[in-house]
Amino acid sequence: MKAITKNLVYFALIFLVGAVIFRYVLSMFLENQRFNIIWIIAVVYFLYNFAAGWHYGKRDHDHLPLYDIGFRFHLATYVIFNLVAISWFFMGFNSKYESVGSVYLTAVFWGLGLILHFIIYLYTRKYSISGINRDEIFE
Numbered sequence: 001m002k003a004i005t006k007n008l009v010y011f012a013l014i015f016l017v018g019a020v021i022f023r024y025v026l027s028m029f030l031e032n033q034r035f036n037i038i039w040i041i042a043v044v045y046f047l048y049n050f051a052a053g054w055h056y057g058k059r060d061h062d063h064l065p066l067y068d069i070g071f072r073f074h075l076a077t078y079v080i081f082n083l084v085a086i087s088w089f090f091m092g093f094n095s096k097y098e099s100v101g102s103v104y105l106t107a108v109f110w111g112l113g114l115i116l117h118f119i120i121y122l123y124t125r126k127y128s129i130s131g132i133n134r135d136e137i138f139e
Contacts, residue, residue, distance in 0.1 A: 004072075005060050005063065005064060007059045007060035008056070008072055008073065010056055011053060011057070011073060011076065012080060015049060015077060015081075018049060018052070019085075022045045023084055023085060023093070025041055026041060026095075026098075027093060027094055027095040031095040057070060057073055060073075074117055078114050082103070082110075085107075086100070
């Protein structure tokens with residue numbers, strides 16, 4: 001089955017750019033002790049990612065109508081966000097007001113949600129290819 005689609009790759013690239021910009025802006029405002037702006041940055045980042053996911057997820061579903069409840073996009077988001085966040089700390093770009101522990105905690109709790117999403121995906125995948133032409137599924 002075509003698990004990695006063109007739309008998923010475009011989404012991942014857009015998300016990667018957004019994650020790097022988010023980490024940079026977050027660290028910059030924390031370093032300058034502008035703590036009241038952090039929530040605005042987080043909301044803008046959420047809206048950016050929601051719009052990208054909605055756009056490319058809809059295009060992906062229109063191209064290949066799998067009922068995978070967005071698991072592939074969720075997995076890509078999890079991997080990219082956490083790789084960028086952890087790399088940010090290992091490269092020393094973080095603010096002195098940031099803790100790598102918060103990144104690890106985010107990864108753990110988000111990972112638990114991802115595991116639940118995977119279980120739901122496994123349960124629903126038997127219905128995911130109903131009505132799709134065999135040529136559209138296999139390369």
